[in-house]
Amino acid sequence: MSEYDAVLLLSFGGPEGPDDVMPFLENVVRGRGVPAARLAEVAEHYHHFGGVSPINQQNRDLLAALRIALDEAGIDLPLYWGNRNWHPMLADTLRQMRADGVRRALGFATSAYSSYSSCRQYRDDIEVARLDVGPDAPEIEKLRHFYDHxxxxxxxxxxxxxxxxxxxxxxxxxxxxxxxxxxxxxxxxxxxxxxxxxxxxxxxxxxxxxxxxxxxxxxxxxxxxxxxxxxxxxxxxxxxxxxxxxxxxxxxxxxxxxxxxxxxxxxxxxxxxxxxxxxxxxxxxxxAATPGTDPRFVSMMRELVEERLYASSSGRRLAPWDGSGPSCRPGCCPAPVRRPAN
Structure with a gap:
């Protein structure tokens, strides 16, 4: 029996309508000192598209494609989706997972590279969400970086x-x-x-x-x-x-x-x-286009899940080993030291 009982898609999140735009952006930049003028400018970019971020439908499409890929591989794990900055919020998703009996899940973040914002912050947000959910909150293990897959x-x-x-x-x-x-x-x-x-x-x-x-x-x-x-x-x-x-x-x-x-x-x-x-x-x-739901990208997601399910150390890579590891290490991608502005 697998030690994991679900797969969680972790993403950035985005507004679903005009009223969501500013609250979403305030979530994104909270505590970072982003000028109000810059926030208003970015808000207009979202309003240009009706206040709807394309990332949400892309994640829905990705989940649907991954469901098919996992089923074809005989991997009968439920899929969940939680965002860092907008609904479905990560804490709400973890509550639903707990209610469904999920104890330990694999997390795929929609970011391929190593840095605080593209890696470690996801792990930090997972721990904040778990504290919010409280006792018996599911454990989430983030899958490895995949930039060279x-x-x-x-x-x-x-x-x-x-x-x-x-x-x-x-x-x-x-x-x-x-x-x-x-x-x-x-x-x-x-x-x-x-x-x-x-x-x-x-x-x-x-x-x-x-x-x-x-x-x-x-x-x-x-x-x-x-x-x-x-x-x-x-x-x-x-x-x-x-x-x-x-x-x-x-x-x-x-x-x-x-x-x-x-x-x-x-x-x-x-x-x-x-x-x-x-x-x-x-x-x-x-x-040039981005991968989106390209079948090769979806198959990669399935492979990353299989690497952890079956303890495989032979994950496919195109680049020499860079020390980033087959999974996220506890100390990887630390936050930068914030210095006060002069």
Missing amino acids: PGFVEPHVDAVKAALGTDRRATTRIVFTAHSIPTSMNDASGPDGGLYRAQLRVVAGLVSAAAAPDVPWDLVWQSRSGPPQVPWLEPDVNDHLRALAKEGVTDVVISPIGFVSDHLEVVWDLDNEARETAAELGLGFAR
Whole structure:
């Protein structure tokens, strides 16, 4: 008998209507000192889409696809879904799991990389939710990072190939993007310049080598939201597009390798803002797709579950061992030291 009795999809969450937007954003930035003007600006991005985040339906679709994949593999574990910042809130989901008799579950977070916000914060939020639920709250063991798993990388490869097309010019550049984080958070995620940035460079290299080894590429950042005096990873994608135009680049393919699906940060920050920047500069612009519910990505999720169910140590990886481990270690991805602003 398995020592696990459920699988929990862990995600960021997003508003389901206009009235949800500001309460959701306040949950996201609570205690981080994000300027009110920036919060209002981001709120308008959600209102552009009717106040509905695309991430919610994407998670519903992902759960439905995973249910089929688990059933086909003979894995009869119930699926649950809990968010960090909006309904279904993680604590409410854990209460339902407890009521259903779940004692110990595997948690899949919709984030592939190592950093506090993309890894450790999920674990911290799980413990806060368990305290909220109280006695007999289910234990949740977060599954490993999957940035270099073929099921994550290969959909990105095919998406870049499709975005490049067959009639590309010698002055084309691939621009890989990921959510910017404070440099202190990146530095805290691991050695050698931080695991977060290092892992993203690994994926960019893997995707580029398989999709178009003859096309130069860059890794840049998007969607920063912190106080302006706090250093974040740079350059910003829009600043980078301006620099490329000055270098003589004529066409760009934007590949959001930092994301598993078309979050709001993809459909607004790239499909709207970066596309507008490219148009102003006269750059040809194409945006590569994210994995979403690609069957290879869903199969990867099933494989990660199987690794833990059957104590497998042979999980598929495309990159050399980086020390991030087959599962999250107790001390992984610590929070950065917060220094008071000058």
